Amino acid sequence: xxxxxxxxxxxxxxxxxxxxxxxxxxxxxxxxxxxxxxxxxxxxxxxxxxxxxxxxxxxxxxxxxxxxxxxxxxxxxxxxxxxxxxxxxxxxxxxxxxxxxxxxxxxxxxxxxxxxxxxxxxxxxxxxxxxxxxxxxxxxxxxxxxxxxxxxxxxxxxxxxxxxxxxxxxxxxxxxxxxxxxxxxxxxxxxxxxxxxxxxxxxxxxxxxxxxxxxxxxxxxxxxxxxxxxxxxxxxxxxxxxxxxxxxxxxxxxxxxxxxxxxxxxxxxxxxxxxxxxxxxxxxxxxxxxxxxxxxxxxxxxxxxxxxxxxxxxxxxxxxxxxxxxxxxxxxxxxxxxxxxxxxxxxxxxxxxxxxxxxxxxxxxxxxxxxxxxxxxxxxxxxxxxxxxxxxxxxxxxxxxxxxxxxxxxxxxxxxxxxxxxxxxxxxxxxxxxxxxxxxxxxxxxxxxxxxxxxx
Amino acid sequence: xxxxxxxxxxxxxxxxxxxxxxxxxxxxxxxxxxxxxxxxxxxxxxxxxxxxxxxxxxxxxxxxxxxxxxxxxxxxxxxxxxxxxxxxxxxxxxxxxxxxxxxxxxxxxxxxxxxxxxxxxxxxx
Ligand SMILES: [Fe+2]
Ligand SMILES: [Fe+2]
Numbered sequence: 001x002x003x004x005x006x007x008x009x010x011x012x013x014x015x016x017x018x019x020x021x022x023x024x025x026x027x028x029x030x031x032x033x034x035x036x037x038x039x040x041x042x043x044x045x046x047x048x049x050x051x052x053x054x055x056x057x058x059x060x061x062x063x064x065x066x067x068x069x070x071x072x073x074x075x076x077x078x079x080x081x082x083x084x085x086x087x088x089x090x091x092x093x094x095x096x097x098x099x100x101x102x103x104x105x106x107x108x109x110x111x112x113x114x115x116x117x118x119x120x121x122x123x124x125x126x127x128x129x130x131x132x133x134x135x136x137x138x139x140x141x142x143x144x145x146x147x148x149x150x151x152x153x154x155x156x157x158x159x160x161x162x163x164x165x166x167x168x169x170x171x172x173x174x175x176x177x178x179x180x181x182x183x184x185x186x187x188x189x190x191x192x193x194x195x196x197x198x199x200x201x202x203x204x205x206x207x208x209x210x211x212x213x214x215x216x217x218x219x220x221x222x223x224x225x226x227x228x229x230x231x232x233x234x235x236x237x238x239x240x241x242x243x244x245x246x247x248x249x250x251x252x253x254x255x256x257x258x259x260x261x262x263x264x265x266x267x268x269x270x271x272x273x274x275x276x277x278x279x280x281x282x283x284x285x286x287x288x289x290x291x292x293x294x295x296x297x298x299x300x301x302x303x304x305x306x307x308x309x310x311x312x313x314x315x316x317x318x319x320x321x322x323x324x325x326x327x328x329x330x331x332x333x334x335x336x337x338x339x340x341x342x343x344x345x346x347x348x349x350x351x352x353x354x355x356x357x358x359x360x361x362x363x364x365x366x367x368x369x370x371x372x373x374x375x376x377x378x379x380x381x382x383x384x385x386x387x388x389x390x391x392x393x394x395x396x397x398x399x400x401x402x403x404x405x406x407x408x409x410x411x412x413x414x415x416x417x418x419x420x421x422x423x424x425x426x427x428x429x430x431x432x433x434x435x436x437x438x439x440x441x442x443x444x445x446x447x448x449x450x451x452x453x454x455x456x
Numbered sequence: 457x458x459x460x461x462x463x464x465x466x467x468x469x470x471x472x473x474x475x476x477x478x479x480x481x482x483x484x485x486x487x488x489x490x491x492x493x494x495x496x497x498x499x500x501x502x503x504x505x506x507x508x509x510x511x512x513x514x515x516x517x518x519x520x521x522x523x524x525x526x527x528x529x530x531x532x533x534x535x536x537x538x539x540x541x542x543x544x545x546x547x548x549x550x551x552x553x554x555x556x557x558x559x560x561x562x563x564x565x566x567x568x569x570x571x572x573x574x575x576x577x578x579x580x581x
Contacts, residue, residue, distance in 0.1 A: 042528045
């Protein structure tokens with residue numbers, strides 16, 4: 001029996017349909033399996049890739065962090081290098097740029113820890129804010145890189161960078177005179193000796209006393225009263241005869257100034273004088289920029305006035321009006337330098353914090369004549385730190401360091417005059433920062449007993 | 457048939473489909489926002505191409521530096537298309553990758569494994 005005979009026509013069609021279905025099912029299943037395998041493959045690859053990318057990202061991040069740290073260290077070193085250069089430039093200011101940040105940071109921390117009065121809302125919220133303060137205090141005097149040393153270091157009134165040809169010429173004058181005198185002495189050998197001697201002794205004595213007066217005034221330790229100045233002017237009227245050409249041996253800048261005067265010889269000269277040549281004109285000063293920067297300090301007409309009388313008659317200290325302005329210009333330069341730096345957002349207050357340490361609370365400071373409201377707490381902290389460091393520094397060869405109690409007394413006067421902030425002054429005392437700083441940076445003999453109660 | 461050229465963008469590769477020369481080229485990154493939408497013109501072009509418009513010899517150069525998962529999926533579909541056309545055409549595929557790019561190399565290996573009948577060359581630069 002053949003199977004075909006058993007199957008009906010209908011069965012055969014059905015089987016065919018089933019077979020076709022099966023084949024299509026197989027195809028679909030195969031395709032599905034293939035697709036699933038592909039999907040898995042894609043997913044596995046994708047996972048693997050993601051892990052790789054994640055690792056890569058982590059590595060990059062670490063690299064970026066490393067670079068950031070390196071950059072921060074570089075910036076820090078650079079800042080300290082500038083501060084160090086300024087400190088090294090003048091032994092008169094010694095470690096000022098290094099110690100002011102120490103004291104400022106101590107005070108800032110105390111202000112952060114205090115919760116009363118003006119300090120209620122003050123805090124150093126994070127490392128960035130801490131850094132902003134640090135950088136500002138390290139750079140507070142960075143403009144001093146352009147201040148001429150002979151002004152910073154001007155130890156006596158008559159000190160300048162000096163062409164010593166003048167002194168040498170004076171010696172020639174003296175020798176010239178000695179020869180003349182010797183000749184006269186020989187001629188006059190017949191005079192009453194004792195009378196001449198007495199007269200000469202008196203004259204010499206007077207001259208010596210007058211020189212002492214001039215020399216003492218030159219130191220600048222005492223205030224020049226009107227009568228002191230009158231005496232100097234009287235001494236100045238003594239004369240001597242110049243026989244040499246004082247335009248020789250000069251560089252062309254000085255020569256230009258000297259040629260405006262009478263220089264024929266022999267010339268009767270005053271013992272002390274203010275001459276045309278002593279005035280150094282102020283050239284190339286950008287008044288517009290000065291105003292644009294908001295600097296308010298009056299600009300002296302001349303760059304320098306080296307007149308002998310003018311300088312000897314300086315009221316107090318050794319600096320003339322022009323030189324005092326030259327010193328004050330360090331803060332202009334600090335502000336210009338810092339405002340020009342592209343500080344990132346979190347350091348944007350550095351110029352404000354650093355540039356206001358010579359302002360007072362009442363608009364009498366410099367360079368912008370700010371008042372208390374314009375000065376954030378860090379600026380006021382830096383003002384106190386700046387003064388206190390300067391008072392107590394023991395590395396200034398031209399002055400004795402003040403004791404702790406003397407320095408605090410002076411701070412208290414400045415607080416009374418509204419030059420320094422009373423809240424910060426009292427914080428300085430109450431927090432014990434004054435003693436902490438003293439123990440770290442003052443000589444033991446400077447640290448005396450301070451009754452802080454009287455100031456609180 | 458017209459050539460199809462799609463210029464490179466930040467997220468998508470440059471695509472050059474040269475009908476006469478029989479050159480198919482993909483070069484760049486493949487991170488389209490909508491992968492299938494982006495490759496749709498290319499896939500449609502290829503279907504029409506292999507529907508009697510393609511020359512005997514065809515060279516495929518693929519140099520994809522970075523690609524997302526849906527691009528991988530699409531490349532499988534793309535290879536499927538080539539796989540179907542391989543009997544009527546002599547197709548040579550160059551999978552080009554940078555020697556430091558392990559992901560690209562491994563993807564190439566996957567394609568070789570999946571399409572044993574296609575000529576896929578791994579070309580490291
Ligand atoms: Fe200063
Ligand atoms: Fe200072």
